[in-house]
Amino acid sequence: MTYTDTEAADRGSLRSLQGDRLRETVERAYENVDFYREAMDEAGVSPADVESVDDVSTLPFTTKEDFRDQYPNGLFAVPDDEVRRIHASSGTTGKPKIVAYTENDLGVWSEVMARSLYAAGVEPGQTFQNAYGYGLFTGGLGFHDGVEELGATVIPTGGGNTARQIEMLEDLESDAMGCTPSYCLYLAERAEAAGVDVRDLPLSTVVIGAEPFTDPMREEIEAALDVTAIDIYGLSELIGPGVSVECAEAQDGLHVWEDHFLPEIVDPETGEPLEAGERGELVLTSLTKEALPVLRYRTGDVTSLRYEECDCGRTMVRMDNIRGRVDDLLIVRGVNVYASSIEEVMVDIEEVAPHYRIDLYREGSLDTMEITVEHHEEFDGDVEELRDRIERRLNDVLDVTVDELEVLPFGEIERTEVGKVTRVFDHR
Numbered sequence: 001m002t003y004t005d006t007e008a009a010d011r012g013s014l015r016s017l018q019g020d021r022l023r024e025t026v027e028r029a030y031e032n033v034d035f036y037r038e039a040m041d042e043a044g045v046s047p048a049d050v051e052s053v054d055d056v057s058t059l060p061f062t063t064k065e066d067f068r069d070q071y072p073n074g075l076f077a078v079p080d081d082e083v084r085r086i087h088a089s090s091g092t093t094g095k096p097k098i099v100a101y102t103e104n105d106l107g108v109w110s111e112v113m114a115r116s117l118y119a120a121g122v123e124p125g126q127t128f129q130n131a132y133g134y135g136l137f138t139g140g141l142g143f144h145d146g147v148e149e150l151g152a153t154v155i156p157t158g159g160g161n162t163a164r165q166i167e168m169l170e171d172l173e174s175d176a177m178g179c180t181p182s183y184c185l186y187l188a189e190r191a192e193a194a195g196v197d198v199r200d201l202p203l204s205t206v207v208i209g210a211e212p213f214t215d216p217m218r219e220e221i222e223a224a225l226d227v228t229a230i231d232i233y234g235l236s237e238l239i240g241p242g243v244s245v246e247c248a249e250a251q252d253g254l255h256v257w258e259d260h261f262l263p264e265i266v267d268p269e270t271g272e273p274l275e276a277g278e279r280g281e282l283v284l285t286s287l288t289k290e291a292l293p294v295l296r297y298r299t300g301d302v303t304s305l306r307y308e309e310c311d312c313g314r315t316m317v318r319m320d321n322i323r324g325r326v327d328d329l330l331i332v333r334g335v336n337v338y339a340s341s342i343e344e345v346m347v348d349i350e351e352v353a354p355h356y357r358i359d360l361y362r363e364g365s366l367d368t369m370e371i372t373v374e375h376h377e378e379f380d381g382d383v384e385e386l387r388d389r390i391e392r393r394l395n396d397v398l399d400v401t402v403d404e405l406e407v408l409p410f411g412e413i414e415r416t417e418v419g420k421v422t423r424v425f426d427h428r
C-alpha cells in the first residue's frame with residue numbers, strides 16, 4: 001500500500017512527468033532568478049535546450065557557496081508577498097542558508113512528508129511524537145505538517161526536555177516518534193536511568209534522520225526501544241525532511257520522491273555523472289518548487305542509486321543510506337577514511353557503546369587522530385584488552401592507526417540533547 005498512486009507509477013510515465021516539470025522549473029529559474037540566468041548563459045544553455053530529463057546534466061551546478069553568496073533572498077523566484085514561510089539551515093561557519101516556500105510549496109512538503117511517514121509504517125489515527133526541533137530548522141515543522149496531513153495526531157514536543165519526552169511517551173502512548181538517531185539513543189539511556197523500560201510502551205516506530213548513522217547504531221536503537229527505526233533524508237535547500245525515506249516493508253534503501261526531486265550521482269572531483277550503483281555525490285534538482293527552484297544542487301552527501309523494484313511496490317528509485325559527506329573524508333597519514341566507517345567498525349564490537357568522538361590534530365607536518373569511545377554499561381571486563389581489540393580491528397579493517405584510543409566508562413562522553421550531534425573535532 002502506498003499513500004499516493006504516483007509512488008508506484010510506471011517509470012515511463014514518471015519520466016515524462018519529470019521532463020515536463022524539469023522544463024517548467026528551468027524556465028521559472030531562468031526568468032525569475034538573475035543568478036540562474038547568468039549561470040545558464042555562461043554555460044551556454046537556454047531553457048529551450050531542455051527537452052527531457054536526460055538534459056538535466058547540461059545544466060550548471062548550484063553549490064552551498066552560491067546559497068551563501070545570494071544570502072538572504074537572491075535565489076527566490078517569487079515576489080515577497082507570495083512567500084508564506086522561511087526556514088534556514090545553519091552551517092558550521094558564516095551565514096545560514098535561507099530557504100522560502102509558497103503556499104503550494106508547503107502543500108507539496110506536507111504531502112511528501114505524509115507519504116514518507118506512511119511508508120515508514122505510521123498510519124492515520126496513530127499518535128506521533130515529534131521530537132525534532134521546531135523553529136528555523138526544517139525538522140520540527142516539516143514533520144508536524146506531514147503528520148497532520150496524514151491524518152495522525154501530532155505531539156509537538158520538539159527537541160530536548162527529555163524527562164517530559166519520556167512522560168509523554170508513557171502517558172499519551174505514542175505509537176511513533178521522530179528524532180535524530182543520536183537523540184534516540186540518549187532518550188533510551190535517560191529512560192532506563194529513570195526506571196522506564198521503553199520496550200514495554202506502545203512505541204513501535206522511530207523515524208530517524210538529519211544526521212548519518214551506521215547499521216550497528218540502528219541495531220542499538222531498535223534493541224534499546226524495541227522499535228523499527230526508519231531512515232528519512234532531506235535538506236533545507238530542497239525542501240527539508242521528506243526528500244526520501246525507507247519503506248517499512250524492505251528497510252533497504254530510501255525511496256526518493258522523484259516526481260518532486262530529481263536525483264543524480266556525480267563524481268565529487270570531476271562533477272561527471274556516474275552510473276546507477278556507483279557511489280558518489282548526490283545532486284538534486286527540484287521539480288515543483290516555486291519560491292526557490294534549485295538546479296543541480298551539490299548536496300555533498302555520498303550515496304548511490306538503485307532502480308530495481310522494491311518489495312513494497314514503490315517504483316521510485318532508492319538511494320543508499322548516507323554514510324558521510326564529501327567533506328567528511330578524513331585523511332590521516334595518507335589513509336582516506338570516513339568517520340562513519342570508524343563508527344561501523346567500533347560499534348560492531350559487542351562491548352562498545354555507540355558513543356564516541358574523534359579529535360584530529362596536526363603535529364608538525366603529521367596529522368594525528370585521537371578516538372574516545374565508551375564501553376557498554378554492563379561491561380566489567382578488561383578495559384586494556386578491549387582497547388587493544390578496537391585498535392587492532394580498526395587497523396585490520398580500515399588500515400587506520402590511531403594515535404591515542406581511550407575507552408571510557410559508559411555515560412562519560414557528552415550527549416547532544418538538542419540539534420545535530422558533532423563527533424569529529426578538527427583542531428588542525
Ligand code: DLL
Pocket residue numbers: 089090132138139208209210211212213231232233234235236237240241242299301321322323325
Ligand atoms: O536535516 C532535514 C531533516 C530533518 C532530515 C529531519 C531528516 C529529518 P538540514 O538541516 O538542511 O536539513 O541538513 C541537511 O543533513 O545534507 C545531510 O548531510 C544530513 N542528513 C539529513 N538527513 C540525513 C540522513 C535536515 N537520513 C543535511 N542520513 C543533509 C544522513 C542526513 N544524513
